Amino acid sequence: MKRISALLAALLSAVAGAAPLPYDKPSPPDLAGNFRVGNDFNTNLYLNGIWEIAPTFKIQKEMPAESEFYPVPVPSSWMFAADFPIASPRFKRGSWGGACTYDGKNLQEFEGAWYRRKFIAPEVPPGRELLLAVDRVTIGGVVYLNGEKLGVCMERRPGLWNITDKVKRGAVNQLVIRVDAAISGEEKMFLGAEMTANVKQKATLRGITQDVRLVIRPAGLRVDDLFMKTSVRRGEITFQLRVANPQKLTGDAGARFVVRPYEREAAVKQFPARLKLTGEEVQEFSFTCPWRDAHLWETDDPYLYQAEAVLDRDGGTVEHSLPRRFGFREVWIDGREMMLNGKPFRLITLPAANRDAFVTSAKNHLLPVLNLYRKAGFNTLMISNEYAWRVGGCAQFYDDLFDEADRTGWLVALPLGRVYDINWNSAPQRAEWLRMNRELMERYRNSPSLVFWSMNFNLLGYPWDLNPYAWGSDFKPADSVSDLGRKRREAGESEALIRGIDDSRIIYHHAGGNYGSMITSNFYISWPPLQERADYPEPWSKHGVRPFNAVELGFPTQMDYSRCRDGSWMTMGGAEPMEAEYCAPYLGRDAYRLQENRYLKLIDSNATDKVESNCDFYNSYQPYWWNYNLYEHAPVSLVQQLVSPAYIRVWRAYGVNGFCPWVDERDLCGVGFEY
Template sequence: MAFDLSGIWEFKLLEPGQKEREEQAAGKLLKNSLPMPVPSSYNDIYPGKKFADHMGDMVYQRSFTVTETMQRQGRLVLRFGGVTHTASVYLNGAHLGCHKGGFLPFSFDITESAVMGENLLTVYVNNVTDYSTLPCGRVVTEQFPGLPEQTRNLPNFDFFNYSGIMRPVWLYTTPRYYIEDIEVYGRMDGSFCWNITSAGEGAGEAEVRVLDAEGACVFSGSGANGEGRVPGARLWSTDDPYLYRLQVRLPGADGGQGDEYTESFGFREIAIRDCRILLNGKPVYLKGFGKHEEGITRGRGTDIALMVKDLGLLKWIGANSFRTSHYPNSEEMMRLCDRLGILVIDEAPAVGLNTGFTATGLLGGNPKGTWETLETAEHHRTVMQELVKRDKNHPCVIAWSVANEPASQEEGAREYFAPLMEVTRQNDIQKRPVTIVTYEGSTPETCQVAELCDFLMLNRYRGWYDTEGNLEGAAAKLKAELEGFHRRCPDKPVMLGEYGADTIAGLHDVNGRLFSEEYQTAFMRAYGEVFDSLPYITGEHVWVFADFATAENIKRVDGNKKGIFTRDRRPKQAAYFLKERWSRL
């Protein structure tokens, strides 16, 4: 049994020092609260700059009912899809625990702490980013004449710090003997393997069946782990995203109630050979975007309708892939990509790992002290383990991105990332490619991490942040740099993870000046000509799918405008160019 706790919760922003007092009353109803939709980012729900830009703690609260029928099921679990960035959870005034990291799920067994009837759930959320969090930020205190000190949280990343309970919250039941985790990997030849983790002593041996899309059983077996084969298995691909289902049943002890779960998967393999990423043994050229999970009003809150619309636009424009920049997307999005055949580079929320960046990603700060300053290594390791555990069975996931635009040119970068790359590979039985997405400061001569990566993913803005307005010169610099990386790593595929130009929708210029729709289209054309001239380029991801909100900055007019679509998903001129280009590739 599962119950969606989405809906209207009670909500209140907390002043500095107020959380400690509030927690002492976690078992009581909130006073002076506001209604708040969950899931959503709280920031844009009510007017007021101080409300939207609040730094620090906030509290959510709602009640739910536990019935006798639910208790008879055996075990009761509370699951959060994602709370940004840290959560401290109380049930009926008792502390259940904490979770750090805003984009991955966590859960609590509340069998013993829940009571029959009404239960009060209180969640304290903190949205501060600093040198210990992913993504990273800085907390600064400033003094202005005649005013008290002001403390601000400056992001090291170029997107708005949307916060809150941003993904669904579920209450569900399981038997006392239950399935804790399922791992399944289907290969091209129809062979597959499974690993089942169960909990609760005395459960019977797991029973396993594979069902095709029509529900017919094509394999049956047993055991907590094992291997099997489906003769003539239909492969999962972008053109034919065929899904099978692994049905697992765990009998209860002595004939008691057992547990059952069904996990979708596909038969497909990812490999790298001859400077190409291969899907099912054939080269695949990645066409698509870096893509934020963001829209109007809900911010980064889960929005099923917007997800489906976005993937429909991806299909319309001829894209076959995107990167979850710069954090894991929701589980609902991953399931949709499985179903629609969209290839996903799954990225950790490790952005801003560069003390030389300041708010909105502009250069500044301390350009040399990153790896002596950051305190993220252990948390980063946990995040990679959680990410692979959550998304390991999705056929849409073809690669892992451990970080975006870190200070990978600084001494210490290799020592920081080598263990993270290793733990990612160790936790993935499919051994999907792993990469680190690097920026212009990390050149073929200075990059410390290129050899750690299975393929190179580069963010480059020649023609925008430098060589602005000179696309001929920008293309020449881009090509020379790509050739430099290929000479250094001749066996590794290379792709552009980001390239783009801010564009004001509706702004036209006969001379194709900066910010015009004509310049964005010419920018795409110039980069495309470079890609087409180099046989080792394995993909192109434009920055960005749609315009998005950022922190306030004089270089960001109402957010980042590099979208090929506007924030409300209207196509700019460049969308039609890319649609025509990608239809030919």
């Protein structure tokens, strides 16, 4: 998000101290003070700020009356109304989003809202055009300008409209966006191996959840996309250039790729090229140039460049793109090793649940978390798979994350759309799947910290992917097991489509067993003896032929402390936790002495009259399970410390390529290490 950090800080301060809100009216129409990024040819002018909102309990097709609108920040979500309160006496702020009400009703149950914002359009130089970009509305939106409907957009279909001839020059214009966020039905969750579950669809985001911008760009020949692919092994850089040519020009044009150190003026390299325009509205070009003395991007020396494309025609410059940040580095797989710039690298991964653009992805939350985990030895971020592609589940705003990762040397795995999100046999749905993935990939693929594309979350797993001898023998179950034949075919087809967009990164399938470029496993093995746990990778270390990455690793997890042993989190989450009983083999009588009274009280008072999987069923929405963090309890923390070295030290000695402790930093409590 652009230029809302100070507002966020003020809002959090106001929430904490119950102070008056830092706004009581919408931002002025004059955009002179609004954040912008630009040069003589291209400008992004952000309309973020204080808009007005009229929430509607049900979707309302007619625009509400003038008296229904009240100030609210944009971007924002009314599901996070405690952090983004509405400046209205009808709004009652609670301590968190689920406790906020509007007209006495829970605001998280509202299915719609109307937003509006007034602005004075900027001057547009000759040869340029003015566009309106609505980067993300969750879940769907209808956009109006001065009473005229421009079109619709959705959470994974951004809106972009040419408004050059629709705005009032030098006068106030009104932008209105109707957000429709009703959701119903079920979706399938792949929990790993053969376990699947149908869950009710539920929106965790509703609102205008990314930037709204005015875009000034050339009306003729222009740069539509620029991707820098670098090769350390070959000592070269490839510029993949996509050019928009709405005037359908033909003939020759010149191109220059200007490379500078990031955020500096002096150019260090210029690479000239010639374009042959054929009259197509969109053309793609690729130019490979030698570069053997580049300053490499390394995790301990994350050096950054920026590149700009300049287009010349008829003796003059017609386009100069905005800079794109990149780093000169190369990743690949060599046998059992993952290589970065010719050196093996290992992963200890943080699962980053960056589901919204305002809290989990915002810098004021993100940077302290990254600094904390860095001190614990983590070096990799795995952006959450589970919610990233759910309807109404994620803003997919990773700009701040990649800005920090690129600058500080984190490695990142980004999840792509799954084949089971659509009917894979439908050609139109596959085309839409590819478009959504392409847009996300093109937004972030110049980031050097992005080294993995993660695909098909939990689709390809099978029980034997926990067997260490299967890792060592490269075992693959028969196609008839858990319908793996069909799943592998679809996974292979989807991977080929992704490689057509970007083949410069390592692609893996999350919890895919021995399928693909590396072995990946959701490694939850509960309570084996410590020595057995430590020596699991031994067969792989002797005979494995590809990297092994435990993309989810139980240290153990909350479910391992559950009385229920049926392997399904849907029932284990409601079974009585047996903290002391599972800790006692490691801690003896101290496991009972260290239990807290508040924990014991919850265990005594939280049971229901239900029985599932031969276990007493508890109210799993109470804090003892999901919100009452077992990892904060002394018995559990001490056991985690005993188990951790089996992975941290011994697995490292076996050469394991990486693992992701699931799901809490306290899994590594008290252990100092580097991996």
